Amino acid sequence: MSLNGLISTFRRMRNADEMLTAPSPFEQLRQQMNDVLGDGGILKQVVLPGEGPPVPQNSSVLMYYSGFLEYSDQAFDSTTHLKYPPMMKLGRDVTVAGLELGLLTMKKGEFSRFLFQPQYAYGDMGCPPFIPGAATVLYEVHVLDYLDSAQVDDVTAMSPEEQNTIPLSTFLDAVNTLRSFGNRFFNQSRYENAKDRYKQAITLLKNRELQSEQEKDNLKTAQLPLYLNLSLTELRLENPHKALKYGNKALEIDSANTKALFRCGQAYLELCEYESAQSCLISAQAKKPFDHDINSLLRKVATCYKDSLDKEKEFYSKMFREQRDPETV
Template sequence: MGGSARNQGVRDGDDAPGQSLYQRLSQRMLDISGDRGVLKDVIREGAGDLVTPDASVLVKYSGYLEHMDKPFDSNCFRKTPRLMKLGEDITLWGMELGLLSMRRGELARFLFRPNYAYGTLGCPPLIPPNATVLFEIELLDFLDSAESDKFCALSAEQQDEFPLQKVLKVAATEREFGNYLFRQNRFYNAKVRYKRALQLLHRRTAPLDEQHLVEAAKLLVLLNLSFAYLKLDRPIMALRYGEQALLIDQKNAKALFRCGQLMTEYQKARDFLVRAQKEQPFNHDINNELKKLASYYRDYVDKEKEMCHRMFAPCGDGTTVGEN
């Protein structure tokens, strides 16, 4: 993604004399605004549903001025792009319209006229007045937050009027949001999303034949909460949620591993890790943690022996350090 695809699109345009690069390029593009203010050319087709109006999107983008090969704005240098909510985090109206026309995995090129971009004044000194700009946008993924936000704003009594599947869907959306935030190292914000999901699931009572669905959803959230608190350097809370996960599934390897990591007593930590290893004997992380624990314990024992040796070593007067 970048200048090469953009230049290829310009070369492929109709080479009419007296026309600018963007004018030639615009002749092969689709009008998605109805007034040719936002034009689109699909480079790679996407799949699935179109982006919804209240979605949060994960995109890579680069913006270009005409006759410039280097982008004036781009987030492609980021390892993990930031999750952006339509209507809040995106400032260009043209980009909003463009994203609403896209599907997951799609890569497209857009031309935004001034009234859909930076207006008649531009954005000095970077963007000149009345500038038409070209953006290449890749839609990596999106999450529809409208349904989740509206549901979470309801009272507990109102939420109880909806079927269980609705609650599970909203909780899953909250957890997925948390996962995105976690991958961006925004651990506190991820924790908030996970706790919203857990609160929804805790409040919901389900018939016996459907209780396993709620418990399975809770388990995923509890494991994520434990990991988030570990990243936030709050081991007591991380251990608490790990132990809650084990109440649902006492053989869950992830929960056993997390509790083993967080236990301060050697024997308890080893017991959890051995149980985790029993469930997943070839898990690299579990086996490494056991080796690390054994190494720490050997160091501890060696230091204890050395301390005892010094305490009871004979002094010059024939007594020992430990004698009064």
């Protein structure tokens, strides 16, 4: 979907005479684009439509993008080389005015091209040495996902007293968005960032004053996946003691939760506490007898436990022999 091939074609076709008469690449693109604001400053071409509502104000957007000058095959700015593009917050991380306004017209999964006049891009000064003054620029943008983080910003900026005054549904929406941020970081192997988001969500839930038994149940329901996610994140960070702590907190909410039992089994295995690991995993197996992960980990624990007992037996046997047959001096 890159414009590189299109520009290369234009450049090959040009010769000295054509340069005087043929429209430029950007001029040809303009004929296929729609005017976003009505002033000609931002033109848009949808290459691949998206789904759902457009990107909200002040949200955080996960996207690939590339910026081009006319007649240039090389992007002056791009994230397409990144395995995990950054989650960029509107109003803070997106510094090109036209790009921010253009994103507000896009939907999840959409791929579009934009032409930005200088007043919506880098202005009369440009951005030397890469972008000359008064340059019109092309951006290709693919929105992978977005999170409505404006609500999170509003809630986290409140004092605990103020947070208690907002509707529970609004409060839990903010908590779930934080968990979604954590999940996004986790999937990118950014475990410290994921942990910070999960713990931030837990803190919000703990600070909420309970109004009724129903609200208490709703808050516990929201806490459970956060503790499970924290337990797994600590395992990835090689912190089995902390993983066990969060796994046990999940079990305090739901003592029969198979994921919590499995997490605790994993943590106990890392701590070489094989009997405790077996106990947790056997309890999990009773709930899900055909679960491949549970059964595989149980076999691993049994093997490690047997090896540990064999080594212990060998150690005591050797120690007994040395005491019975001391070396002669």
